[in-house]
Amino acid sequence: MTFENGVRADEIKGARWRKASASTGKGExxxxxxxGKGxxxxxxxxxxxxxxxxxxPQEWTAFLSAAKAEEFDTLT
Structure with missing residues (x-):
């Protein structure tokens, strides 16, 4: 099944949502x-x-690469 950007997250049936291990657990x-399809x-x-x-898959790889390279660090 293909999903469009902006789809309600609760409409993605069967999704197993995962938080980063660095999450503080305060909902932030x-x-x-x-x-499917990566x-x-x-x-x-x-x-x-x-x-x-x-x-x-290509967008996700680009996003992770930029985050690991600290390209977004100046936003905070």
Whole structure:
């Protein structure tokens, strides 16, 4: 099944949402779930039924590479 960006996260049936081990457990984190065809969904843990971003495998790889390279560190 294919999902569009902005789909309600609770409409992604069977998704196994996962938080990072660095999560503080205070509801201030993102969660990710592997989807079919290598896609990855991401949602805000404070709004579990809110919209989800859906990444293609290539987009997910690019995002992770940029995060690991600290390219987003100046946003905080």
């Amino acid at each position: 984190c993102v969660e990710v779930a592997a989807l 896609e990855v969904a991401m949602r805000n843990s404070r709004f579990p039924s809110g919209p989800a971003l859906v990444f293609t």
